[in-house]
Amino acid sequence: MNMSRHHISVTVNGNKREADVDSRTLLVHFIRETLGLTGTHIGCDTSNCGACTVILDGKAVKSCTILAVQAEGKEMLTVEGLAKDGKLHPVQEGFWEKHGLQCGFCTPGMLMTSYWLLQKNPNPTEEEIRRGISGNLCRCTGYVKIVEAVQYAAQKMRQPEAPVPAR
Amino acid sequence: MISKESIIASLNNVGPNTLYELSKRLILLIPASFDYVAPRTLDEGVKFLEKQGDDAKVLAGGHSLIPLLRFRLASPKYLVDINRIVGLEYIRESDGYLHIGSLTRYADVEASQLIQSKYQVLSDAAGHIADPLVRNMGTVGGNICHSDPANDLPATMLALGASMVALGSSGERVIPAEQFFVDTFQTALKLTELLKEIRVPVPSAHTGSAYMKLERRVGDFPIVGVAAQVKLNAQGICENVGLGLTAAGPKALKPKGAEASLRGKKPGEKEIREAANLAAQDAQPVSDLRGPAEYKREMIRVLTVRALQRALERARGGT
Structure with a gap:
């Protein structure tokens, strides 16, 4: 039996995707190169920076430090799966409205972690937000606008019917 | 996550220049090829290790092992992923022990x-390992089996007087924490054994514990860390004390002199200071990017005072 190649099937953003991968293929490379979903970024490659964050079976994880074969049978959400029917997810809208980015490199990871954080804790304090995103590094913003973006999203998600403030 | 420094420091007798040279040579790559197996039961896992243990590494949370593979500091023939084994994730109290899968x-x-509520040193420590995303993957067993002296849980287990339950083909073996940590990246676990659970004695009344860690920045490995558990009797006399030191030597250390100095005493400022001095004396910190040895020794003294104070507050009913 060949144990260095594996056929895996992963539900990615609601769609079942199948592929053959090497044992040593990292999840982030599978996402970017095999699935062609390049929204997930590679930053430090050593589980420090969080640019590669995706949601795997409901938990935010760093895809540079997980093997693709470990995702077999799991559900994965990447940044491409946040927007629905051309409408930004409240988390994305928050980053847009509050300008929670500058260069944008950390943004996909920040979005995914913020999404996970708000699933767990729909009404986080500023401290809880800062602690929640402590595994995602941003070298531009100083985090102030990112925290505001998450606060915006939290409010939006708690009151889905509230009118969107004018830009 | 792994610290480059801890790997390099584990190589024998490296001076500061060698250290610098080595750090330049650590290049991140794709792991070398390996065969991946994912047993569904403990039995299946143990059977595989019995046959291939010498050439296999066990994959748990992977946040130390996968970087090691990527730096090609480890290139096992087989990776045994235990994440598919059902029933290895649990936290429960029974028979006088806290059992952690x-x-x-x-x-x-x-x-x-x-x-x-009862094992505060463990929640203090676990809540400050790396960052929330790493904490979603990283496992208690992996942290312990990796035996990185900069990992937080080995010292925590020493302070708690925990035991490790190892499973091999001939059955279970219970290894006290003190015997479990052998050296940097070395434990008493055999290559053919899997760690099944960690057992912590249920603390009696008037027991409190705490973990204090000093980091350069949030999520970094500690400069040093100190774990403490204190058990008082009804008169406020120290009946038992457990201490553990992180990043204070080649492995997690148990400063026995400091522990003994508090037993049978009513712990006031003077007694705590005395114990902290003894803990600092027992420490064997090395100079590295996180600071000179003397600074670390001093910080062990300071953190021992703070960890004992917090543990005592908790033992007396505070939080």
Whole structure:
């Protein structure tokens, strides 16, 4: 039996995707190169920076430090799966409205972690937000606008019917 | 996550220049080829290790092992992924022990009400390992089996007087924490054994514990860390003390002199200071990027005072 190649099937953003991968293929490379979903970024490659964050079976994880074969049978959400029917997810809208980015490199990871954080804790304090995103590094913003973006999203998600403030 | 420094420091007798040279040579790559197996039961896992243990590494949370593979500091023939084994993630009290399944994630330890209320040193430590995303993957068993002296849980287990339950083909073996940590990246676990669970004695009344860690920045490995558990009797006399030191030597250290100095005493400022001095004397810190040895020794003294004070507050009924 060949144990260095594996056929895996992963539900990615609601769609079942199948592929053959090497044992040593990292999840982030599978996402970017095999699935062609390049929204997930590679930053430090050593589980420090969080640019590669995706949601795997409901938990935010760093895809540079997980093997693709470990995702077999799991559900994965990447940044491409946040927007629905051309409408930004409240988390994305928050980053847009509050300008929670500058260069944008950390943004996909920040979005995914913020999404996970708000699933767990729909009404986080500023401290809880800062602690929640402590595994995602941003070298531009100083985090102030990112925290505001998450606060915006939290409010939006708690009151889905509230009118969107004018830009 | 792994610290480059801890790997390099584990190589024998490296001076500062060698250290610098080595750090330049650590290049991140794709792991070398390996065969991946994912047993569904403990039995299946142990059977595989019995045959291939010498050439296999066990994959739990992977946040130390996968970087090691990527730096090609490890290139095992087989990777045995235990994440598909059902029933290895649990936190429960029974028969006088807290039982933690080896695959239990830091995030679950951090969130456990039971652990927050009675094993505070464990929730203090687990809640400050790396960052929330790493804590979603990282496991208690992995942290312990990696035996990185900069990992937080080995010292925590020493302070708690925990034991490790190893499973091999001939059955279970219970290894006290003090014997479990052998050296840097070395434990008493055999290559053919899997860590099944961690057992912590249920603390009696008037027991409190705490973990204090000094980091350069949030999520970094500690400069040093100190774990403490204190048991008082009804008169406020110290009946038992457990201490553990992180990043204070080649492995997690148990400063026995400091522990003994508090037993049978009513712990006031003077007694705590005395114990902290003894803990600092027992430490064997090395100079590295996180600071000179003398600074670390001093910080062990300071953190021992603080960890004991916090543990005592908790033992006396505070939080």
